Structures are given as C-alpha cells and as structure tokens.
Amino acid sequence: MPVTTKVNEIEPFLRTVAQAPLSALLLDYDGTLAPFSLDRRKAVPYPGVNTILQEIVDVGRTRLVIITGRDAHDVEPLLNIRPFPEVWGAHGLQRLSTNGACEMPEIDPNALQGLSDAERWLAYQGLDHMAEPKPGSLAVHWRALDENSAVKLRGKILLGWFPIAEQAALKVLEFDGGLELRVPVHDKGDVIGTILREIGPEAPIAYLGDDVTDETAFQALQNRGLTVLVRREHRKTAARVWLKPPGELLEFLAQWRDACRTTSLARSATYSS
Numbered sequence: 001m002p003v004t005t006k007v008n009e010i011e012p013f014l015r016t017v018a019q020a021p022l023s024a025l026l027l028d029y030d031g032t033l034a035p036f037s038l039d040r041r042k043a044v045p046y047p048g049v050n051t052i053l054q055e056i057v058d059v060g061r062t063r064l065v066i067i068t069g070r071d072a073h074d075v076e077p078l079l080n081i082r083p084f085p086e087v088w089g090a091h092g093l094q095r096l097s098t099n100g101a102c103e104m105p106e107i108d109p110n111a112l113q114g115l116s117d118a119e120r121w122l123a124y125q126g127l128d129h130m131a132e133p134k135p136g137s138l139a140v141h142w143r144a145l146d147e148n149s150a151v152k153l154r155g156k157i158l159l160g161w162f163p164i165a166e167q168a169a170l171k172v173l174e175f176d177g178g179l180e181l182r183v184p185v186h187d188k189g190d191v192i193g194t195i196l197r198e199i200g201p202e203a204p205i206a207y208l209g210d211d212v213t214d215e216t217a218f219q220a221l222q223n224r225g226l227t228v229l230v231r232r233e234h235r236k237t238a239a240r241v242w243l244k245p246p247g248e249l250l251e252f253l254a255q256w257r258d259a260c261r262t263t264s265l266a267r268s269a270t271y272s273s
Helices: 010-019 049-059 109-124 147-168 188-199 212-220 247-272
Strands: 023-027 062-067 086-089 094-096 131-134 137-141 171-175 178-182 205-209 226-230 241-243
Touching: 010 247, 023 188, 049 062, 049 247, 062 188, 109 131, 109 137, 109 147, 109 178, 147 171, 147 178, 171 212, 188 205, 188 212, 205 212, 205 247, 212 226, 241 247
Parallel strands: 023 062, 023 205, 062 086, 205 226, 226 241
Antiparallel strands: 086 094, 131 137, 137 178, 171 178
C-alpha cells in the first residue's frame, strides 16, 4: 500500500467507489498529475497517468474533474484524454465544460485595472519574462532561482504588489514557487462546494493536490471525501492521505480504475442474468 498519514483510509474508500454507480475524482494538475517544468507548455503528466485516466473515463463510472491554477484552456494540449474532462481553471474562476463551453463571472473593472498596473510594474522592474497572465490573475514563477534569490524576489514583488492589491481589492496568493495576484472571487474550496451540491450526498468523492492552494479544497472535503496530498516530501496539510509521485500516485489511480471496473462488471453480470 502507498505511504499514508492514515493507513486505513484508501482501501475502505475504494470499496465505496466499487459499490457506487458514480464517483467523483477531482485532480489538481501541476505538481500532482505532472512534475513542474520551467516551460509550463511542456509540463506533461507523469508517464502512465494519461493511460490510466483514459481507462477510468472509458469505464464511465467516474466524474473526472481537473481543478487547476492554470487557464482552463491550457490543460487540454497537455492531458490527452477523450472525451476531455471538465476543467475548472484559475483556481475556480473558470469552468470549462466537457462540451467546450466556458463559464466565467464578470470581473470588476477596478480589479482588471489593478492587474494591468501590476503587470506594468513587473515590466518596469524587468520581471515581465517571469509573469504568467491568467484570467482574473497574474502570477510570477521563480522555481528556477536559488533559494536566496527567490527570497529577495518575493520580498520585492510583495512590496510592489501590496499597494496595488489594496487599492484594487485584489488578493496576493502564495504558491509553491511563486506569487499570484488575483481577484478574490472563487477558490478551489468553492469548486468543491459546487461539485458536492451537484453530485449529491451519496457519491464517493476524492481530491488530489500538492500545493498550499489546494488546502481550501482539502478543508472543504473534511468529513465528506478522501483528501490526498501528492508530493515527494510531506508538509503540514489538511489532507488525510499522503502519496509520493509518481509511483504511489499511479498505484492509486490504477486502484480507482480497478474499483470502477468491479462496479461495471458486477452490473453487467446482473443485467445478463
């Protein structure tokens, strides 16, 4: 069995998946399904992830949802699954449905002006090459820097962004390897709340994530579903289970697939008898 913070969490949960007509598997992308890459356009999943997720989709007993800090449209070229799953992007600000329709709330003009001001500030500081503009947010990544340089850059950006954030009612969010300035409209915990309302109280549900930005999702699923930290090194977290990628991640996904196949085979036997 994978290394977990609560040894008896996974197997009992997967038994409920095997017995349920429909379950929900909610997955962060960067750092969870895919290792971090300095070129975010090349951050493809760990070998084997696409294959198992496709098999899970093919069985048809799982609502597969990607919940990411990326623009929702950026995931499809990296995650080769058909039909492509539902994606919530920008930490829940966007909702990209399986039919390609994208929902996103209207953003306050003052917030948009603040994001534009922050982007211009980065350009003035010669840091625009490190920026990632996204719907409703602006992120700076420093994962390529050494620790000392990253600390100095973090302090510099905070000094530049805090006045902008205060004036435009924006939120400064820290993540593993960077900072993000964003509209405080939705987060991953809000996405979990929406999905819970949609699937009802009986469906098994799990969320897998790696970053501090996933903590709101872990908290939203407390006493309701399985929460899994996917990370090579453990950290303080609200998640109940810890898996080390890629091996333990792949094992868990394969176990989920097999549980769904058990459901499918059992139903096929019932219908044919």
